Amino acid sequence: MSVVFKRGYVLGTGIADLVIENGIIAAIGRDLTSKRAINAAGKLIAPGFVDTHQHMTQAPLRGFGADMTLGHYLTEVVHHIGASLSTEDVRTSVRLAAAEAMNAGVTTVLDWSGVSDQKQSEVAFEALNETGLRVVFGHSNPDAMHPQAGAVASLGPDYLSIDDTARHIATARNLGLITSMHVGGQKGGGVRLLHEAGLLGPDLHFVHGNRLEDDEFTMLVDAGSTLTVTPVTELMMGHGALAYRRFAEAGGEPALGVDVQINNGPDMFSEMLNCLTHERIHGELPARDMLRAATVNGAKAIGLGDTIGSLEVGKRADIIMLTGLEHLFDEDPAVLEGAVATSVGVQDVHTVLIDGVLVKHEGHLVDHDLRELRELVVEIAHRTLAAASR
Numbered sequence: 001m002s003v004v005f006k007r008g009y010v011l012g013t014g015i016a017d018l019v020i021e022n023g024i025i026a027a028i029g030r031d032l033t034s035k036r037a038i039n040a041a042g043k044l045i046a047p048g049f050v051d052t053h054q055h056m057t058q059a060p061l062r063g064f065g066a067d068m069t070l071g072h073y074l075t076e077v078v079h080h081i082g083a084s085l086s087t088e089d090v091r092t093s094v095r096l097a098a099a100e101a102m103n104a105g106v107t108t109v110l111d112w113s114g115v116s117d118q119k120q121s122e123v124a125f126e127a128l129n130e131t132g133l134r135v136v137f138g139h140s141n142p143d144a145m146h147p148q149a150g151a152v153a154s155l156g157p158d159y160l161s162i163d164d165t166a167r168h169i170a171t172a173r174n175l176g177l178i179t180s181m182h183v184g185g186q187k188g189g190g191v192r193l194l195h196e197a198g199l200l201g202p203d204l205h206f207v208h209g210n211r212l213e214d215d216e217f218t219m220l221v222d223a224g225s226t227l228t229v230t231p232v233t234e235l236m237m238g239h240g241a242l243a244y245r246r247f248a249e250a251g252g253e254p255a256l257g258v259d260v261q262i263n264n265g266p267d268m269f270s271e272m273l274n275c276l277t278h279e280r281i282h283g284e285l286p287a288r289d290m291l292r293a294a295t296v297n298g299a300k301a302i303g304l305g306d307t308i309g310s311l312e313v314g315k316r317a318d319i320i321m322l323t324g325l326e327h328l329f330d331e332d333p334a335v336l337e338g339a340v341a342t343s344v345g346v347q348d349v350h351t352v353l354i355d356g357v358l359v360k361h362e363g364h365l366v367d368h369d370l371r372e373l374r375e376l377v378v379e380i381a382h383r384t385l386a387a388a389s390r
């Protein structure tokens with residue numbers, strides 16, 4: 001598809017035209033033409049959001065655990081509910097999660113898949129691939145990796161022995177993949193163990209980090225390892241203070257993720273706002289930094305920094321258009337970007353393109369019916385919640 005978005009406010013540039021050709025941002029400038037033109041006047045054109053940590057199969061259980069601690073979640077959701085999903089449930093669940101993500105302007109998700117059964121992993125991967133969402137599939141069975149997985153999803157050193165963690169990292173390195181793991185949600189010291197074992201590196205992506213010790217952030221930054229903070233889930237479940245500021249002050253570029261939907265809507269607007277309000281308890285922090293965290297930092301965190309995450313000629317066209325911000329187009333860009341991080345929501349996501357393909361336009365998903373998908377998961381939710389209460 002070749003298309004030009006006419007006279008929108010292009011984030012980082014100002015009022016301009018933006019041309020997409022063959023799924024790539026081909027040009028940004030004035031008076032550009034293409035076969036097809038879309039009027040973008042009055043809309044903000046921004047990079048799509050990158051959710052670097054979600055467990056997509058849990059989408060049917062949205063809101064089930066608003067009072068759950070991490071311990072409750074692990075025993076009630078992960079152990080019971082995870083085990084009760086059929087292969088068909090997995091397919092429906094990830095389709096819902098993908099549709100919700102795209103509806104909210106999320107163009108890439110790292111799915112830290114809780115599915116380790118080989119058949120179910122294949123189905124999850126196939127289903128996600130058909131949705132149009134850009135997915136990095138983190139496979140949580142490192143001993144039988146899906147050939148097209150994008151990451152090894154390892155429980156990491158807080159939950160596994162250092163030898164098992166090392167084995168997962170070695171599997172990923174042999175395949176040229178990143179390893180994504182939870183660390184510091186319950187205790188510190190996990191990064192130190194990996195550091196002492198000589199295992200840290202730029203291919204390691206960590207999630208949470210709340211209870212890491214100060215020098216562990218420096219170890220991460222020195223090794224080029226990346227960190228995703230999942231503000232709502234961490235604050236709701238009592239992981240402790242967010243690690244965003246500590247990692248940033250050590251020189252890191254924190255990313256943001258949704259994590260689980262049991263206590264959380266599946267969008268990055270609430271993650272940006274909750275992160276900002278929490279971290280401002282400790283001092284000033286520019287709101288626009290949250291937008292960077294939710295876009296370009298996210299892309300870098302999962303190894304896609306050269307491909308997506310910003311509006312640059314040559315990058316893949318993962319783009320959103322937002323309404324409701326036109327009154328700020330003449331203001332300092334920091335004001336406009338701060339408004340995206342704090343003052344708009346899913347209802348303002350007008351258009352979404354992924355890899356140059358239109359997946360949402362004029363406020364509606366092109367190929368997905370959210371209401372129908374939600375109806376399909378009601379039965380899954382009833383059955384799995386019954387299993388949890390036994």
Ligand SMILES: [Zn+2]
Pocket residue numbers: 053055112182207259260
């Ligand atoms: Zn998680």
